[in-house]
Amino acid sequence: xxxxxxxxxxxxxxxxxxxxxxxxxxxxxxxxxxxxxxxxxxxxxxxxxxxxxxxxxxxxxxxxxxxxxxxxxxxxxxxxxxxxxxxxxxxxxxxxxxxxxxxxxxxxxxxxxxxxxxxxxxxxxxxxxxxxxxxxxxxxxxxxxxxxxxxxxxxxxxxxxxxxxxxxxxxxxxxxxxxxxxxxxxxxxxxxxxxxxxxxxxxxxxxxxxxxxxxxxxxxxxxxxxxxxxxxxxxxxxxxxxxxxxxxxxxxxxxxxxxxxxxxxxxxxxxxxxxxxxxxxxxxxxxxxxxxxxxxxxxxxxxxxxxxxxxxxxxxxxxxxxxxxxxxxxxxxxxxxxxxxxxxxxxxxxxxxxxxxxxxxxxxxxxxxxxxxxxxxxxxxxxxxxxxxxxxxxxxxxxxxxxxxxxxxxxxxxxxxxxxxxxxxxxxxxxx
RNA sequence: GGUGGGGUUCCCGAGUGGUCAAAGGGAACAGACUGUAAAUCUGUCGGCGAAGCCUUCGGAGGUUCAAAUCCUCCCCCCACCA
Numbered sequence: 001x002x003x004x005x006x007x008x009x010x011x012x013x014x015x016x017x018x019x020x021x022x023x024x025x026x027x028x029x030x031x032x033x034x035x036x037x038x039x040x041x042x043x044x045x046x047x048x049x050x051x052x053x054x055x056x057x058x059x060x061x062x063x064x065x066x067x068x069x070x071x072x073x074x075x076x077x078x079x080x081x082x083x084x085x086x087x088x089x090x091x092x093x094x095x096x097x098x099x100x101x102x103x104x105x106x107x108x109x110x111x112x113x114x115x116x117x118x119x120x121x122x123x124x125x126x127x128x129x130x131x132x133x134x135x136x137x138x139x140x141x142x143x144x145x146x147x148x149x150x151x152x153x154x155x156x157x158x159x160x161x162x163x164x165x166x167x168x169x170x171x172x173x174x175x176x177x178x179x180x181x182x183x184x185x186x187x188x189x190x191x192x193x194x195x196x197x198x199x200x201x202x203x204x205x206x207x208x209x210x211x212x213x214x215x216x217x218x219x220x221x222x223x224x225x226x227x228x229x230x231x232x233x234x235x236x237x238x239x240x241x242x243x244x245x246x247x248x249x250x251x252x253x254x255x256x257x258x259x260x261x262x263x264x265x266x267x268x269x270x271x272x273x274x275x276x277x278x279x280x281x282x283x284x285x286x287x288x289x290x291x292x293x294x295x296x297x298x299x300x301x302x303x304x305x306x307x308x309x310x311x312x313x314x315x316x317x318x319x320x321x322x323x324x325x326x327x328x329x330x331x332x333x334x335x336x337x338x339x340x341x342x343x344x345x346x347x348x349x350x351x352x353x354x355x356x357x358x359x360x361x362x363x364x365x366x367x368x369x370x371x372x373x374x375x376x377x378x379x380x381x382x383x384x385x386x387x388x389x390x391x392x393x394x395x396x397x398x399x400x401x402x403x404x405x406x407x408x409x410x411x412x413x414x415x416x417x418x419x420x421x422x423x424x425x426x427x428x429x430x431x432x
Numbered sequence: 433g434g435u436g437g438g439g440u441u442c443c444c445g446a447g448u449g450g451u452c453a454a455a456g457g458g459a460a461c462a463g464a465c466u467g468u469a470a471a472u473c474u475g476u477c478g479g480c481g482a483a484g485c486c487u488u489c490g491g492a493g494g495u496u497c498a499a500a501u502c503c504u505c506c507c508c509c510c511a512c513c514a
Binding site: 263376 | 461467469475478480
């Protein structure tokens with residue numbers, strides 16, 4: 001452990017706020033610390049927006065501490081109102097269960113759960129069997145309504161038209177109880193979370209103090225919005241998921257490539273493990289160098305989430321389409337990004353059309369629908385009319401254009417919508 | 433339980449019998465400009481292989497030549513009262 005985890009997190013921009021700094025540092029310096037973050041199983045996959053907490057846990061582990069990822073299988077049944085402008089739909093128990101399983105799989109890519117080096121727990125274990133009366137007597141009495149309604153997360157909702165539901169109002173108690181439980185069972189003394197979790201975290205700390213007269217700590221991350229003011233992880237084509245089946249590695253890579261200039265440095269610090277000394281170079285970069293830096297960012301981020309092989313593929317596929325990019329060895333020397341070009345386009349999204357069906361040709365707009373580049377024929381025609389549709393690099397000018405066997409190159413059609421969206425259609429019998 | 437206000441296309445939000453596929457804004461998409469960036473400008477923005485047609489304004493019925501708009505019933509949300 002050469003550098004203190006707190007220093008690392010701080011330097012890389014993870015920390016927005018923390019409770020009792022001095023005591024927290026002392027605790028960290030005493031040796032392996034235990035720390036937890038909760039993940040809501042509201043979707044079957046985590047997305048880029050959850051990456052900050054995930055990376056924080058990963059750093060935590062790399063510094064020799066023990067992270068706990070807590071899947072909110074129990075709390076997910078309720079829904080955290082923090083930062084939400086409207087009541088969240090209640091999810092069924094079955095869905096929550098499936099989602100929890102998905103989260104587990106994804107988290108394992110970032111955090112090493114082998115040999116108890118990190119723990120993955122589910123609060124369902126202790127929440128679902130709670131006795132209401134006991135809970136009220138033991139835990140509920142420690143919470144002041146007066147205090148709770150002053151918490152920002154509740155206040156905004158109380159003022160809003162939708163109001164706050166009793167079920168959600170209990171969320172703070174349950175999350176506090178989680179922390180308390182982990183404190184008791186795993187000696188976990190730190191809880192981290194997004195800045196909207198501050199109220200819940202502090203409530204947990206308070207509960208532990210009241211129950212055990214012991215200190216515990218909280219750290220919150222800054223709310224990540226891109227410099228263009230968008231919420232992290234949402235793009236034109238929807239959410240960027242960590243599940244390769246929901247967001248292909250190539251797309252994932254592209255997401256990072258499309259980072260706003262102003263965000264490159266910040267994102268590198270947060271979403272890669274590259275040393276900060278190297279990241280500092282961004283400040284002096286201009287134009288094409290910025291794009292190279294984005295490639296490094298995209299490569300590293302993809303590698304962390306999907307492995308080296310997929311990252312390589314995505315990188316080469318991108319060079320095939322957008323032009324080769326040779327990244328000098330001196331530029332981010334720690335990065336494993338390929339320094340020479342090898343052409344493939346394997347990792348492009350691909351679909352298959354039967355050769356016989358294609359014999360008579362197919363209207364171009366239909367092809368774009370089949371490829372999923374557009375969602376309706378009208379949209380595809382619009383695309384063509386606007387000059388944003390290409391087959392094998394040739395712009396299509398006629399919305400009635402029929403693609404025929406003459407358009408096939410190498411048994412395939414490379415469709416392009418707009419500047420960046422590509423899809424390959426292979427014509428022929430299924431190769432399998 | 434009572435009273436009042438609401439539910440409009442991805443989101444916000446106008447629209448109170450035809451001129452409504454529904455103003456305006458946001459988001460998004462395309463083009464131009466670029467660096468697979470940002471900003472800006474222009475265009476597009478329910479579906480259907482053109483015309484024309486079809487589906488949409490919480491749900492189900494009804495009035496009418498014509499309904500997002502009027503009537504009936506139902507569902508849901510909000511506020512105040514209890």
